[in-house]
Amino acid sequence: MDLISSNLQATNEKFNSILSGLESTKADALANLETAASTATAAISSQLENVTGDLRSLVPEGFSVPSVNLQGQLQSLSGLTDITQSANLLSSITTDFGDALSASGFSLDSLVSNAASAFGSGDSLSGLIPNFEKSPLGDVIQKANAVKMPDINPIVEEVSTFTQNTEVTAAKTTASSSVRETSKTLPTEDSTTYKVTEKSKKVTQSQGGQSITKEVTTATEAVEETTTGGEVTVTRRNVSPKGFSNRKGNKTESFGGTKGGTITKLGGSEELGIEYKVTLSHEPSKIEIVTGSTAKDSDQTTYTAANGQKRRRRFWKLKPESGPGNSITAAAGRKYQQDTYRISSSDPKEIIINEYLREYDSERVKFSIKYVHDEKYDPGY
Numbered sequence: 001m002d003l004i005s006s007n008l009q010a011t012n013e014k015f016n017s018i019l020s021g022l023e024s025t026k027a028d029a030l031a032n033l034e035t036a037a038s039t040a041t042a043a044i045s046s047q048l049e050n051v052t053g054d055l056r057s058l059v060p061e062g063f064s065v066p067s068v069n070l071q072g073q074l075q076s077l078s079g080l081t082d083i084t085q086s087a088n089l090l091s092s093i094t095t096d097f098g099d100a101l102s103a104s105g106f107s108l109d110s111l112v113s114n115a116a117s118a119f120g121s122g123d124s125l126s127g128l129i130p131n132f133e134k135s136p137l138g139d140v141i142q143k144a145n146a147v148k149m150p151d152i153n154p155i156v157e158e159v160s161t162f163t164q165n166t167e168v169t170a171a172k173t174t175a176s177s178s179v180r181e182t183s184k185t186l187p188t189e190d191s192t193t194y195k196v197t198e199k200s201k202k203v204t205q206s207q208g209g210q211s212i213t214k215e216v217t218t219a220t221e222a223v224e225e226t227t228t229g230g231e232v233t234v235t236r237r238n239v240s241p242k243g244f245s246n247r248k249g250n251k252t253e254s255f256g257g258t259k260g261g262t263i264t265k266l267g268g269s270e271e272l273g274i275e276y277k278v279t280l281s282h283e284p285s286k287i288e289i290v291t292g293s294t295a296k297d298s299d300q301t302t303y304t305a306a307n308g309q310k311r312r313r314r315f316w317k318l319k320p321e322s323g324p325g326n327s328i329t330a331a332a333g334r335k336y337q338q339d340t341y342r343i344s345s346s347d348p349k350e351i352i353i354n355e356y357l358r359e360y361d362s363e364r365v366k367f368s369i370k371y372v373h374d375e376k377y378d379p380g381y
Contacts, residue, residue, distance in 0.1 A: 014058060021051040070097050070132040071125045074112060078119035097132050100140040106130060186376055187239050195381075197222060197237035203245055205286050208330060209323010212285060214348060216245040216374050222381075236381040243283070243374025250288075251373060253280060256366030263366055266352070273339070273356025276366075280349045282373035289328060289370045290318040290341050290353070292360040300358040303336045311336075316360075318353065 025047040032040035073093050080086045094108060101108050111129055118128055131143045177192075187194040199221035204213040217240035224235045254260040255278045268274040294300040294314050301312045317325075317332040321342045324330040332338065339357050344350035353367055360366045 014054065018051055018054045018058075021047060021054065025051065065136045067136065068096055068134040070101075070111075071129045073097075074115035074129055075119065075125055077112065078116045096134045097140060100132060100142075101130075104130070104142060186241065194239050195235060195237045196239045196241075197224070198241070199237075200240065200242040203285075207286065208320065208325040208327075210287065210320040210325065211322075212287070212343065212348070214283060214285060214374075215242045216240075216285070217242050218245045222378070238378045238381040240376055240378075243285075243376050244378050245374060247375035247378050248285070249282070249373050249375045250370070251280075251282065252368060252370040253278075254365045254368045256361065257364045260365050268354070273354040276353045276355060277344070278351050278353065278367060278369070279347075280351065280369065280371065280373075282371075283348045284343075284371040285374050286372040287320075287343075287351075287369065288326065288372065290351070291368045291370075292316045292318055292339060292353070292355070292358075293365055293368070294358060295361045295363070298359070298361075300360075305335060316358065321354075 025044050028044050028047065029040065032043050035043075070093070073089065073096075077086060077089050077093065080089065090112070098108055101111070115125055115129055118125055127145050131145050132140060133143055134140045181191075181193060187196055190196055197217055200215040200217045201221060202213055203216050203218070204211055206212075217237070222237045222240070222244065224237060226233045226235070255263050261278060264277040266275040266277050292315075294316070296314065301314055303311055303313070305311050313336075316336070317329050317338065318341050319325045319329050319333055319338045321340045324333055329338075337357050339354055341351055341353045344352055351369060
């Protein structure tokens with residue numbers, strides 16, 4: 001602070017006096033560094049008291065009159081019963097807050113009425129009446145509503161009780177009992193879900209000169225009637241080790257290569273052909289297509305068509321030994337000569353293939369068979 005230059009603008013005489021006192025106190029303290037402590041203390045104590053007094057004179061005294069609060073005034077007004085006192089207090093409230101309330105969009109009459117209703121029911125005005133205050137200087141400001149504090153003990157929450165819905169429970173039980181147990185093994189005994197039948201009859205299916213006769217359970221054999229006390233009970237069996245004639249499953253199986261099924265060479269000769277045996281997963285009721293595959297780079301992929309032209313193909317349809325086969329196999333036979341296959345007489349799942357006209361692929365899939373079988377489980381019952 002510049003205390004030397006004369007006529008310096010924006011200076012404060014009282015503040016400069018305090019700074020001068022501090023400089024003087026500092027100089028006396030330095031001058032008494034080598035004197036006794038009691039002497040130095042006496043020298044600077046009076047100066048420090050003067051500086052302290054000057055500092056305190058800069059702080060204005062607080063207001064002796066408190067701020068006027070609108071909520072408090074309306075609370076007091078609601079509690080008055082004397083007409084004159086009420087009129088005087090309302091006049092004072094109007095003078096203090098009327099203009100500020102109107103400027104803020106509030107109606108004093110409505111606030112007075114709301115305050116009286118809240119007072120009558122014992123409710124707090126906080127949150128209902130805006131929190132306006134008038135300072136001793138006459139400034140009216142709106143403050144945030146004070147946070148309400150509880151004046152009673154917290155309510156103890158009662159433990160809730162759960163009443164089971166009997167209808168839902170019954171529906172759940174019914175749904176659970178309707179779910180059928182699963183197994184990879186065909187059931188051999190009756191249960192609540194599965195009803196086993198051993199009844200079957202021989203059924204023959206023929207197509208293209210090939211006939212397959214096998215034991216199956218027909219719709220008639222699947223139904224069982226029992227009479228008890230004159231009442232007839234009809235039970236539809238849904239498991240048959242022989243398979244149901246009305247439940248047809250389609251399946252294609254491949255043999256040879258790294259992913260195909262096993263091929264067993266039975267023997268033979270170049271004059272009569274080499275025979276191979278493959279085993280199906282199910283006993284077939286009808287064989288749709290048997291295909292042999294030749295290697296891509298093999299000379300076995302070439303054949304002479306009926307018109308004398310050379311053609312190439314990798315996949316060849318084989319025909320049954322006993323006939324031309326179905327329409328698809330017979331149509332292929334009109335294009336090229338076909339090797340043959342037959343169903344083993346010892347095991348109907350075994351198919352014997354004669355490799356005579358061409359040599360089929362030995363590294364990839366050699367043979368594939370598409371067939372129909374009778375499913376052993378009928379989920380419709």
